[in-house]
Amino acid sequence: MTLIDSAATVGTTAVPVGGPSxxxxxxxxxxxxxxxxxxxxxxxxxxxxxxxxxxxxxxTVAAGGGVLVDVDGNSLIDLGSGIAVTGVGNSAPRVVAAVAAQLEQFTHTCFTVAPYDSYVEVAEALNRLTPGDHAKRSALFNSGAEAVENAVKIARHYTGKQAVVVFDHAYHGRTNLTMALTAKNQPYKNGFGPFAPEVYRVPTSYPLRDGGLSGAEAAKLSITQIEKQIGAGNLAAVMIEPIQGEGGFIVPAEGFLPAIVDWCRANDVVFIADEVQTGFARTGTMFASEQFGIVPDLVVTAKGIAGGLPLSAVTGRAEIMDAPQIGGLGGTYGGNPLACAAALATIETYEEDGLVERAAEIGAIVREVFGAAQATDARIAEVRGLGAMMAIELVDAATGEPDASLTGRVAAATHAAGVIVLTCGTYGNVIRFLPPLAISDALLREGLQVVLDSLAAN
Incomplete structure (x- = not known):
């Protein structure tokens, strides 16, 4: 069986054409x-x-569907999607066509100098898709970290307050402010301080490791610490990932997030949902907040928004988003026309190709495969996640302690066998699954079986 259906020629080397072909x-x-x-x-x-x-x-020389082809001609199963970026699949047809068409028109004007309609269309789509039926506005940026920083700026300007609360195990980016917001020291923060001030960390809901607290109990602990150590009168915003990503794909207990949102509303604190990794069909709804029954004041998006092109956004209540002065938000490349064209095509693909529903199907397969394995392997402490954002937490079978060494060995063996997986977690003991939503059942099951075989061999 030939590896590629068609190829482009670079020098004397045949390079496979990416995408679904x-x-x-x-x-x-x-x-x-x-x-x-x-x-x-x-x-x-x-x-x-x-x-x-x-x-x-x-x-890499080509990628598409659920595979990635390397320069040596190896075709690997992709269970990472470039960290949840290529949800629609690499080089998805609508995205390729839209970007190619825009490329022939113009590549850049800077929206804050000479605007263009695709930026407005992306903002309109985000305003329509994010949770809540209130009036909304959006602003576009380049990366998740940049959008997070701007969400904090907006919340501070709107409230006139400075403090920001984040949670244990949080990950929000690699810039100075977002490193302060991020919990994990190594490799993200070590040696890079001092960090931005007025950032405070409180406990979160981690059902496997917080003693089985209910969502309400975990929220009470968080809120008590906020009230006693920071004070609502000083607090501009509370920011949280609805499902914590780099922290270990932690799904909070039922009731935790609604209780935090209710407290924010009662105390004039802006609630920011960081949906950089959870957004755009990844969890089986367009946004993870929907699954928890919450309506954030501000939603931060990036990763899956534009099929692989750099784009991010802050979307939220009109009165909050409109609070900063004219010129207070922007940037040279924010909402670049190529990225906007890609985003519109990507959103169309999510909606027209049933990828929200497909994410739920993928999650069911992952849970089935590893749920069965967990019954016979005590090293799998938990199978968790929502939709196509799933993970297994690995521990020492005798002690129940996190086993980062085992996790590293399993990931390395899986890579050697031709399957791309990512690790995460504060303790380095979580393997996460973020396959493209365009992956087939057969390819997904094969990739998961390779992970199981690697675990059995270690």
Whole structure:
């Protein structure tokens, strides 16, 4: 069976064309990494900062559907989607066509200099799709961290207050302010301080590790700490990921998030949902907040918004979003026309191709496969998540303590067998599954079986 259906020629090398035309199969023609990837790794070591790491040591030439093809011709199953970015699949047809058409028109004017309609259309779509039927406004940026920073700016300006509350296990980005918001020290914060002030951290709901507290009980602990150590009168915003991403795909107990939102509303505090990783069909609804019955004041989005092009947004209540002075929000590349074209095509794909429903189907398969494995393997402490945002937490079977070493070995063996998975968690003991929503059942099940085989071998 041939690896590629069609190819472009670069020099004398045939390069596979990405997108859905790629054969949806796992094929290993070399060890991982192959010789060409090894050559590029050596060049990377000489040219790229050693601080920029890579999860899997291969170099990509094509991707689409549920596979990624490397420079040596290996076809790997993709269970990471570039960290939840390519939910519609790499080089999705609508996205490719939309970006190509925009590329022929113009590539940049800066929206704050000479605006264009696609920015407005993306804002209209976000205002329509995010939770709540109140009047909304949106502003577009480049990265999740940039959008998070702007959400904090907006909340501070609107309330006239400065303090911001975040939660244990949170991840909100790598800039100075967002490092302050992020909980995990290594590798994100270590050696990079001092960090932005007026950021406070409180406990969250982590059902596996907080003694089985109910959502209401966990919320009471958080709120008590906020009231006693910060004070509602000083607090501009509370920010949380509805399902914590880098912290370990932690799903809070029922009632936790609604209780936090209710407290914010009663105390004139802006509630910000960081849906950078959970947004855009990933959890089986367009936004994870919907599954918890909450309506945030501000919603931060990025990752899955534009099919792989850099774009992010803050969307929220009109009176909050309109509070900063004219010129207070913006940026040279924010809402770039190529990214806006991609976003409109990506949103259309989510809605027209049934990918919200597909995410729920993917989650059911992951839960079925690892739920069965958990029954016989005490090292799988929990199978958790919503939709196509699933994870397993691995522990020492004898002690129940987090087992980061086992997790690393399982991930490495899975990569060597041609399946891309990502790890996460404050304790480094969680394997997360973020497959493209365009992946087939057969390819998904094959990839999950490789993970199970790697776990059994370790």
């Amino acid at each position: 790629l054969p949806q199969q796992r094929t290993l023609v070399t060890a991982i990494p192959g010789p060409k990837s090894q050559e590029l790794l050596a060049r990377k070591a000489q040219a790229v900062s050693a601080s920029v790491g890579s999860t899997i040591p291969v170099f």
